[in-house]
Amino acid sequence: MSYTYIIKSINNITNAQKVKKKKINLLYSNFLLKILTKLKEKKYIKDVIIKKKNITVYLKYNNMRRPLLNKFIFISKPSLRIYKKIKELKIIKMRNQECIITTNRGLLDINEAIELKTGGELLFFFY
Known part of the structure; x- marks a missing residue:
């Protein structure tokens, strides 16, 4: 797909x-x-x-029946792929932003990518 x-x-x-x-x-x-x-x-x-x-x-919802996933911000698009190096990922992590990254080691979140010291295509942020 x-x-x-x-x-x-x-x-x-x-x-x-x-x-x-x-x-x-x-x-x-x-x-x-x-x-x-x-x-x-x-x-x-x-x-x-x-x-x-x-x-x-x-x-999943919180105690006040509000959604836990409020927003997705798509970074890479079919027409424009955005790749980030490990140094840039550390800056994103310091901002306390959650994101999903595709790497040569598979689909990782930002913490796993920094731990494995690998960059990749930044798919989206979510919170």
């Missing part, structure tokens, strides 16, 4: 959280599944369940 499908799926998740849905179904994609498992590891979503060609995402 294309990168634009990933962008649309992430936007569907944020829209579902705005209307307080408990779960959302998305079409299966390996890349999307890796992104969702990273978000699950960071405890921004409850669970990810795979059924045939669908991925069911159970959304």
Whole structure:
């Protein structure tokens, strides 16, 4: 699947959280599944369940019933890929921003990329 499908799926998740849905179904994609498992590891979503060609995402809210994922800011786009070196990633981390990065070692969050001392394509920030 294309990168634009990933962008649309992430936007569907944020829209579902705005209307307080408990779960959302998305079409299966390996890349999307890796992104969702990273978000699950960071405890921004409850669970990810795979059924045939669908991925069911159970959304997570705080005590006041507000979504934990408020906003995604996409950096790399299909027409313009943005790559960052390890020094630039450390500056981003000092700003306390969460982001997902694709590297030659796979899909990593900013802490894992700095720990492994590797840069890569900056996909998006989220908070």
